[in-house]
Amino acid sequence: MVTKDADSKTTATKRPAATTSKAPTSSSAAVSRTAASPSRLRAGAPAKSAAIPTATSSASSKAPGVKTSAPSKPVSSLKSPAGSPTASKPTGASSSSKTGATAGKAGPKGGSKGGAKSGASKSSAEHEAAEDSGPDPAAEAARRAELEAKAAAEMEALRRAAWQAQVEYERKQEAKRRQQREEEAKRKKEEAALRKSLLEAAYDGEDDQIRAGLSRAREAGYLRPDPVEAADGHGNTLLSEAAAGGAVSTVQMLLQLGAQPNSRGEFLRTPLWRAAFLGKEEVVPALLQGGADPRIGNEGGELPEHVAPAAIKEVIKAWDVAKTDMLIQQIEVCEEGEEGCAGLQELLRRHRPAAACAGG
Known part of the structure; x- marks a missing residue:
């Protein structure tokens, strides 16, 4: 009996630690008292036993997760406090709840962080894939070289066309100047011949030839300003x-x-x-x-x-x-x-x- 009392006391002290409310403490105390004096149960003490259901009911109402049983069952359960189902369930529930809470807390955070990390790694991978799938530097250099060669060919064609146009213009201008020089030489030659003929006709007294020569000079614009003063x-x-x-x-x-x-x-x-x-x-x-x-x-x-x-x-x-x-x-x-x-x-x-x- 002494051993049972010690075990009951130990179990009574451990059971409240597994629960979160104060109600299991009073119920355990009542059960331990009953287990400590089985003579009272046999004698049918009404005063003390009446308090047990009240404590049990209050304990059950306050702690729904804790089961109440007959006095003999807690006594048997008190014999093995380590394997007591009553003690293991709250402990397991508490540990599982803590684990679940920890998992719940860590789950969203870890999931969000993991999702962000996985999204960042995915985007970086896509970026790297896009960079890897970009134009080939050799092909790009070849394309640029081709464009530059085409532009150089066009510029060369334009330069040649401009040069040909300039040459043609210079040729036309030179032909025009040559024509002007030829016309001026011809004009001077004709004017000199007309002047000479007029002077000779004046010396010789050929009046008709002088009149014809003066008329021709006025029409052609020779011997300016006045042909008479030739x-x-x-x-x-x-x-x-x-x-x-x-x-x-x-x-x-x-x-x-x-x-x-x-x-x-x-x-x-x-x-x-x-x-x-x-x-x-x-x-x-x-x-x-x-x-x-x-x-x-x-x-x-x-x-x-x-x-x-x-x-x-x-x-x-x-x-x-x-x-x-x-x-x-x-x-x-x-x-x-x-x-x-x-x-x-x-x-x-x-x-x-x-x-x-x-x-x-």
């Missing part, structure tokens, strides 16, 4: 050549067409100076009446009367230079407008009916 390389004009040749009609015609009577050619000689020097007595009066000034000498200061024969000297001395001044003034006015030219024409008619200005 001169040779020394500055000798058509009038000077006509005076030197002694062609009176040509001198009068050229004066009527507006030729300058005091033009200066080689050695600054005027038409009057040349006619006086060469003894062309028939043209000296026509020159004086057309506005030739006997006071103009050559580059050495020699006047026409100084180099003229005696007959021409008498004509020049007999000429009134006041008329020359008036004629020169009228010529200048005639060059500015038609009104002055009309006055000069009237003046020339009084003194020399055969002479007139360019507008007459």
Whole structure:
């Protein structure tokens, strides 16, 4: 009996540790008291036994997981506290609940962490697979080299086309310049030939040829600004050549067409100076009446009367230079407008009916 009491006490002290509520403690105490005094159960002590169901009921109500039984059953169970089903079940339940809670706590966290890790590893694996499945560097380099070669070929084609266009343009420009040079050379050649023919015709007194040549020069734009003033390389004009040749009609015609009577050619000689020097007595009066000034000498200061024969000297001395001044003034006015030219024409008619200005 002493051993049973000790075991009951040990079991009574261990059972409350397996439960989470205080109700099993009171129930165990009641059972241990009953087990400790079996004489009371035999005697049928009502006061003490009545408290056992109350404690048991309260224990059962408070601890649903703990089973209550007759007094003999707890006594037998108390004999083997290590293998007691009552003690093992709460312990197992507690350990399983703790394990389950730990698993429950660790499960979501571990699952989420494991899922995140597995997702990250999957994404990295996919990324690595995408990188592995990317374009081949050798193929990409070959493609770039092909594109660069194609672009270089296109640039070369454009460069050649531009060069050919430039060459063609230069050829056209050179042909145009050559044509212009040829036309200009032809023009100069024709102009020189026309000038020469006019000078020769003036010296020879061929008036019709002179008129035709002057008309042609005006139409072609040769011998500008005025074909009447055409001169040779020394500055000798058509009038000077006509005076030197002694062609009176040509001198009068050229004066009527507006030729300058005091033009200066080689050695600054005027038409009057040349006619006086060469003894062309028939043209000296026509020159004086057309506005030739006997006071103009050559580059050495020699006047026409100084180099003229005696007959021409008498004509020049007999000429009134006041008329020359008036004629020169009228010529200048005639060059500015038609009104002055009309006055000069009237003046020339009084003194020399055969002479007139360019507008007459």
